[in-house]
Amino acid sequence: MTVQSPSDWPILIVSVIGAILVVEVARRILSRAGLKWALARHLVEHCTWPAFAVAAVAAFNVVFGPGMFGDTQQDRSLGGTVDQVLGLLTIASVTWLIVQASYALTDVVLDRLVLVQGEGNRRARRIRTQIGLVRRVAAAVIIVIALGAMLFSFPQVRALGAGLLASAGIAGAVVGIAAQPTLGNMLAGLQLAFSDALRLDDVVVVNNEWGRIEELTLTYVVLRLWDERRLVLPVSYFTQNPFENWTKHGSQVVAVVYLRVDWSVPVAKLRDELHRYIQGNPLWDQKDWTLQVTDVQKNGLIELRALMSAADSPSAWDLKCDVREHLVTYIRENYPDALPRFRVDLPDEGRPAATWSTVTSPDGGSGARS
Template sequence: MILPDPMPLWLSLLLAFLAAPAAALAALALFHLVLDRVLRGQYAPVARRVVQDGRGALRVAVALLAVLTALPELDLPRQFVTAVGGVARLALIAALGWALTRKVAAIFDAWLDRSRLTEEDWMARRRRTQLVVFRRLWVSAGLALTAGLVLTAIPAVRTVGLSLFASAGVAGIVAGLAARPAVSNLIAGIQLALTQPIRIGDAVLVEGDWGHVEEITATYVTIVTWDLRSLIVPLTYFIERPVRNWTRTGSQLLDTIFVYVDYTVPVETIRTEAQRILDATPLWDRRAFAVQVTDLKERSMEVRVLMSAADAGRMFDLRCLMREKLIAWLAARHPNALPQERVEMTGAQRAVA
């Protein structure tokens, strides 16, 4: 019986590390080409995004799987096959974990692209906040799970890890205490996504600074203030402390300005002028308006002007405009309207004066 000649080493290496991965990648490229044609158009944006994202990690996983399939069938030294196969299996676990993490994150990204963020649509801001928080949680969990699977696949690391956890209870307690801020922020992120005291795009007042929520990460919230500063606040702050949210259920606001005038000023003329100022500006959304005398002080009368606007930015500008126009009108038409000091003089004092 004549045995076949063994395959040359260079040919075995060529087939294992070049031909087999190339064939697998060509089949994967053909499969992606078919899927791209099927999902063409605007009818399947989520599925198209899932297919497109994570292709690099999927190619690496397919190539490694082809190498692992070809190695036992070739004339290669057993020790070489065992060593290369072990490294390839670890890399395959990491590539599959990363590909799966990217595919699931692509679902969140597709919905994020579809949600257009506006101050008026508070439901869209609510969905966007939930998508951003849960996407970050999924990516963190996917990376941690992949790293855990890779480490447990290494016998030496698995043995050392199990022995440390079995014999060092104090170390576990110390690690738990050290990780308490991270864990509390993680739990706060889940609570924030579910209860949503704030959302991306909300106008909030935090620590005396007014601004908009720009970003919600796994550990902190970025608030861009009115003067373009970035205020970094931990997630736990919004769970443990009161926060003034001006756009919790909607962006429309009511606000007031106060004018202190003399008792002799007719309030009806102030009401007419305030109405004229509001009618002449697009900042007023025409929902609410009122002029009322809210207090009588020793030397002046307090007049409150109530008005409404579509959002916080327009409301701030409207308040400033009303103060400017109303004071200018009072100074021009009613110069005696501003609070005055009255002094009653006796006959002798009047003669001297």
């Protein structure tokens, strides 16, 4: 029996369709189970097309089994070519399915870690970072093994194996030198993940740019900046250069507001007003706050520093802006004499020296009075 006759092709078509229908039935069952079972949902999302590919290749292998081709030299040659192609497709499709299934399994854990808040958030982000990098390494290793298996399925490559092994030292040195930057970044990525120096969603300052770690791969890090820009840096940058990590020991961030005002400002009343305001602001996490006089500047103004804690950096930024706006409005409306003023003595002939003060309002306007 050979598949060269037209009557044999319906067998192949029926086999492929039957295999695909089996996968489709399994997909529908898992889709319904996915409403209550997270793993089933992720298997459907990741493994549908790889499973179709494996089913189709398996059907081809069944149809084009031993004895499906004739005994002539031409038939044997055709059969060998078909077997070679089917072997390559089988390795490729099975590798695709294994990689996607591993992603589906790890996604179940990652989904649960995303929901962790509060004190466990830092540990959850560390585990998410490590799982993301480990599964990328595992996928790379699986793909390399699959490529090796595909290459060694060719008799010519197997025949060259002894010669290649003899020169493996020289080839390895050449490849190592050429791939040094890439390998360095990969090792740096693993170092960052398992040393807990950097995690997904960490708030960092790099080159005076404030942002959040959006993606951490084996070769590069994507930093989402506050204005929605993306700063892409090699992983090795974070092992060779200093950077600020605001969430190294937790997600809680302290918001800081500085005010430069006149000496006449009533600090105690301003402190009470700050406490009253942040108690009604949902962005404050009800933990830490203070208002202190931190400096007397050379221009004659005093510096007030207000500190308020927030659950995370976005909340801290919004809370800082709200508090600054409220305090500026409160001082302007209730204590206008405490607005920033720069005093200058202007001596005049025939008249005693007069003291002038320039009043600068928070919105940038100014005026002079004696």
